[in-house]
Amino acid sequence: MYGYSPTCPSYSPYDYSRDYEPGPELCLRFPDKKETGSLDARFDQSPVLKKILDYYVDQKPSRDSLWFSKDDQYAKTTVDKKKLWRIYSKITPSVVSVSSFFGVERKIDCSGLIIDWNSIENEATVLTSAKLLWSPKDTSLEFHLIVRTADGTLFLAREDYVDYHYNLLTLKIKSTIELKVVDLRCRQAEYVERMSVIALGRAFQTCLPFDYVGELSLASPNYGCDELLMSTCKFSEICEGGPLITDTGYVIGINFKDAHSLPAAVILSCLEMWRSFGTVVRPWFGMSVVDVDQLSYWIWERYNIPVEGSYVVVKEVLKGSIADKNDVHPGDLVSTCNGVSIRSAKQYSQLLSEASQVLTACADSSQQSFTLVINPFDRHTDNISIEAEQVSVDDKRFNYRWRGISCGEWNKINELLRNPGHLRYDPSAPRYTPT
Known part of the structure; x- marks a missing residue:
């Protein structure tokens, strides 16, 4: 992985001698197997979904887990805690966690941002990373995308806009109460070298927000998407799909792997075409x-x-x-x-x-x-x-620049949620682990 460092070259070239070919174990599922479940039916439409719901509702984070977590990532910053919380309080209610499930196994975790609310349909739009759409080949397990908000509420999600060129995914979720939205069209900060930025995310298991403070870099990105920004924020994979904000509280993009982020202006352009024409x-x-x-x-x-x-x-x-x-x-x-x-x-x-x-x-x-x-x-x-x-842009060929996820990442030890009845809850761990 290539992260930005002032002492290292800004560009690490790909090995030209190798032709890219998709890995043997994983593939992109969209648009071959789109989610067909009804959002109105929610978690009652299959025994698997009911099992997931029951388990995570029972394991809703306690007050103790919200106060103490060894995984908290409070980075050093010149902004005092009180001012920082004023900034976060406007954005974090809209920052959610999103996970892909195969059966009852939680496979890939990302973060997301609620960017729209339809009061007529009682439907929210969540912006996140298309990384969530990677899956094992020839799986017979049910596939579901599930969004979890700060209070632990689970929402069944449906794919909406899929853009493999920019690694973007929007999801639709239904809610009985109006969800808080961050408007990406608000005044945006100018991108300046070394400006302070913060990568935000939310953990699916604990519902805790994560923050990683760093500086923006205008160096050339390490992927084939030249619109990408880079930063010194060394955030974990949990923050992928979450917002990148300034220290004054403006969202300037969303986070991708290796401290890359896609600018909000590019995202808005794509979403506007999608809303207007139903395709890009x-x-x-x-x-x-x-x-x-x-x-x-x-x-x-x-x-x-x-x-x-x-x-x-x-x-x-x-x-x-x-x-x-x-x-x-x-x-x-x-x-x-x-x-x-x-x-x-x-x-x-x-x-x-x-x-x-x-x-x-x-x-x-x-x-x-x-x-x-x-x-x-x-x-x-x-x-x-x-x-x-x-x-x-939902054609799988566009995704070759992102390289998907590695088989090693997919098959991490203690990654699986095979039998929720035989797991213990550890609020400090990033995922559930077998007993």
Whole structure:
């Protein structure tokens, strides 16, 4: 994993010699097996759901567990506790924990943020990470996404918007009482190098909030998504999907792995397209790019890349993609997109985002095209011109940049909730453990 450090290079390149292929044990379940349970029926629709509900209601955190927990992550900060609580009190009621269950086993934990309330449907929208949609292959167990709020209440959730390009997931939950919402459209702070930020999350088991204080970094991200921000917040996986806020209380993004976060402005743009059109489409080449000055010296040497000039090269190519079929190789120069000369990876990403808005809003997207011209670097061939596929962002191919979750993480010891009747409750532990 690559975290930001002032003493380390800002970019750690992926091994170009390896083609990416999905792991043998895990796969993305959406949209092949969407949640079909009714939110109105709640936890009475299956014995498995009833068992989960009964167990977690019985094990609702006590006052003692709220006062003392060895897992509390109160980081050092210049903000005094009283001021910090004023900031948190406006946001933490909307910060929830979200977990994916297979049968009665709780598999993946994330955090989430309530961003909308529909008073007519009594329905809330929760923003979180699409990491929750990874599952074992060929499982016959029931799959459920369950949201837990600060007071321990459980809500059965249904997938709404799934975006594997940005690793976003929104869920719908029904509630008999109105849930507190954080409006992402409020005034947003300008991103400034070394500004103080706080990553917030909530643990599913204890319902406790977690906070990790750090500084924002404008260094290049370690994934193929150039809009990502980085910070020095060394938060745990529990905080993934939770909000990243300023020390004045403004939400500027949501947390992803390795101290990355996606800016609120990007999220709002995606959600607006989803609300307006019921889909989000992006151009798809099946490759990622990187600024040449972000490459390490051994890559420069290996591909004999000239030092002079500001340009963008292909970082990796997905096996079987349009780029792969057109013989695009890592190290090739990205020349133009729809006739526009490419000078930076951020410019390339911006052009793709603008094209996504056009394709999504266009009644007949077949009339739109997005063409890339590639200059082969180490081969005596003509320039390669390729036209992008138009792919919905819930297509699994977009997720290759995030690498999902490792099999080791999936199969951690003491991770499973196989038999709730034979478990003990430990308020200081991040998950339940067998006796």
